[in-house]
Amino acid sequence: MTIRAAFSRRQFIRGAAAAGALVALHPFSARASANQAHLRIMETTDLHVHVFPYDYYADKPNDTMGLARTASIIDSIRAEATNAILVDNGDFLQGNPMGDYIAYERGMKEGDVHPVIKAMNTLGYDCSTLGNHEFNYGLDFMFKVLDGANFPFVCANLTKGTLASNPRQDDLFLKPYVIVDRKVMDGEGNEHVVKVGLIGFVPPQIMNWDSKHLEGKAMARDIVKAAKAWVPQMREEGADIVVALSHSGVGPAQYEENLENASLLVAGIDGVDAIVTGHSHLDFPGPKFAGIEGVDNDKGLLNGKPAVMGGFWGSHLGLIDLMLERDGKSWRVIDSSSEARPIFERVERETKPLVESKAEVEEAVRADHEATLEYVRTAVGKTSAPLHSYFALVADDPSVQIVAQAQTWYISQMIKDTAYMDLPVLSAAAPFKAGGRGGPDYYTDVPAGDVAIKHVADLYLYPNTVQAVKVTGADVKEWLEMSAGIFNQVTPGEADQPLINDSFPSYNFDVIDGVTYKIDLSQPTKYDPKGELLNPEASRIVELQFNGEPIDPDAEFVVATNNYRAGGGGNFPGITPDKVIFQAPDTNRDVIVRYIVEQGTINPSADANWTFKPLEGTSVTFQTGPKGERFAGDVAGVSITPAGEGDEGFAIYRIGL
Structure with a gap:
């Protein structure tokens, strides 16, 4: 696969629609010729039950979170190009008091739909995989939740007990993958069908983290081995494009057995065309990924394949744009761009929302939101x-x-x-x-x-x-x-060391x-x-x-x-x-x-009961929230004093040792 220069969001151009209005088009849609089509892959990841832009712990609205906000970006992206797929990358079921309220207080009766699934159903997801936190409440609860979804879940490395000698013979809880038909329009207005394969993976560490729920009931296979086994079968079944839904961080470039963060290696597997990642609560492409082996942070590539990680709690929508070209009877990726599009920005120390909530999403979950508020108070x-x-x-x-x-x-x-x-x-x-x-x-x-x-x-x-x-x-x-x-x-003896x-x-x-x-x-x-x-x-x-x-x-x-x-x-x-x-x-x-x-x-x-050993003439600095200033001074035997403004809204404090 050849990857040419990627395009950024700022390079969008405008083209005339049939009705005469101007519609924002991605460059791939604008320049596609005959037998070329533009396909968008949108990703949410690590939602952790954050539907409303609301912090239940602080009991107040919060503009940095919420699928209802991310939904507005989904709408705008669908308007920019008609050919789009929406997937979730896992860790949607646990992570805030709404999740605990449903699991521990209200429960899930037959026919109930979990609030996060209600929200996801509203948005028309095409597929999701499982994250490690889906198992926190046990298998029975998880499958009751999955039953309410109007979209499939895939996971290629979660088995019902033992591991078979061949991954393709594993007795899996879920389908390892699905292949969806996506109608796309080429540059001359001709309609084609692209078969998009979606395969999912969960970190094998769930067997440690949730052993009390999984021991004797499940096993998790190495992500890379599972991918190498199932991706060729997806191709054999006619998948034109294979997208990996990897609830796993980027991780090392060298293989190790049962890596928690294996997405870089999955991207390098023959037959994988694009990969959506998560688990690490970061946004890729982004500054934290600069200089990592196998990562092209400028173009949004992992081992040469387009990739994205869409933050957490709905903070970003992951977006991969693929330029596809028909090659005989199949399609191939000839160009790509990736971005993690945010729902907010920080201006000095203030958080500014970039989008409003999608009303339909909030309404779908409003009763659960109100019940959660009563619970947490x-x-x-x-x-x-x-x-x-x-x-x-x-x-x-x-x-x-x-x-x-x-x-x-x-x-x-x-x-x-x-x-x-x-x-x-x-x-x-x-x-x-x-x-x-x-x-x-x-x-x-x-x-x-x-x-x-x-x-x-x-x-x-x-x-x-x-x-x-x-x-x-x-x-x-x-x-x-x-x-x-x-x-x-x-x-x-040195001052103000980090x-x-x-x-x-x-x-x-x-x-x-x-x-x-x-x-x-x-x-x-x-x-x-x-x-x-x-x-x-x-x-x-x-x-x-x-x-x-x-x-x-x-x-x-x-x-x-x-x-x-x-x-x-x-x-x-x-x-x-x-x-x-x-x-x-x-x-x-x-x-x-x-x-x-x-x-x-x-x-x-x-x-x-603990403190730092005194070091004469030495001081260190650290960053914390600016609201901590009212508690500064002598803190459990440690002298803490303000030392200026830090990065991204944090404040700097000094400790004299």
Whole structure:
């Protein structure tokens, strides 16, 4: 396949329509000749139940999210060219309180249609694949939801139990692919039928992340192996064009077994013409993909194939434009362009919507939206002080502390009559809402007073379940060494060095409550963000103590955590499924609610059980939301002061070490 220069949105031209009005046309539509046609592929991905432009955690409208807003772009793109396909790339079912309300409170009775499916049905999707979060509520719930869709779901690597010796013999839950007939108009006005094959993939890591739902019921095959098996069959069945719906990030250029992020490799498979990606909550083409092997960020290509990633929560619509040419009896791609078209822009520190909501989408889900609002506003207790996460990555934090305390409270009860009852209980918790890709407003911010369900969901975003692992003191140290990888190494005596490694996810920054420790930033990180050993001799965790004494490397502890971490999520050293001693039927959020109900009023003061080792004459800087300024000062023993404006609406703060 030959890929020529791509066109940007700014290169649109105008052509005269038959009625005499001017209609915006893409250059491919304008220049197509006989036996050439322009086909558009539109993608949503990682919607996470965000239909309304509304933040249920903050209980206020939000212009950065919502399929109802993305829908307006879909309408405009369909107007620019008549030949278009709309697909979803997965992770639509879980991710905000509406998803939890339907799954845990209202349920799905026979004939019910899930609100996100109602919205998608309104827009006329052609196909969707599954993301990893579709499995968070279990297989039965997922398939009840899928039953309400007016469009097919495909997944080529999810099997009913064991893996066959040949992927084509796998007993799959869903069709691996569909082939849809799409009528296209060539440059001379002649109508043709193009057979478009759509094949889907989910990360194999679902078997770890949702083992409690999937163990003994399902298996996930390597994405690349599944693609190499099924794509030739799609061609054999007459697919002119093959589009991969890959709920998987871009990832490495070299193959490894069961990669979580395998889209770059899928794009390189013979027979794949285009690929829509997701999972990473990024927009491609975009600046975060510059300089990656196998990626042409300017033209929107992965391994030479047109590709797109449409952000998350409806923030962007992914768009691939293909110029097709009839070659004998088949079609081939001769040119392409890609873009992730946004629903908003940031002007200085303000968010400006670029589109309005599509009324039909909002109306389809309005009753569910109102019921969700009533659900999230239900009070469960009180807090004597604010709960916020503006400084959760740089100081012991009350929003993380309350999660850790609830987990300790719960696990201590669960093991009191077991063989582990005499072991000390520690608790590992991480900040989930800590800015990053979510933007400068993506922080927990709960005022003193009533604590409602929306606040608990804000403290703990995911429907993880509580688990406990038995580990040694040595394991605790390595656990913390891995967490400390979020910080850059600094040079003692230098001022204003950047503190945070932006490639390290905040949900992997575990703070362990029940021990005390300092982090020596002058030391190199021991592990990289993927848990690979970088510097075996490095030791950032110093003065690690339990009950005021240096921790015994051989001592045994129970650590309360979640199913993601206990199942190997984040690849933390020594934290493997065989260490699990307790798997709770309760979600972490349910435990937090029950803890607050029992306490009545919580007192979320951080106990400063961790801090940075002093480095004379040294200061570091980090970015957080500008609304955090009212909490700056002495924060759990860390001196935090404003230091100016940051990027994309963030604010810069300084820590003197």
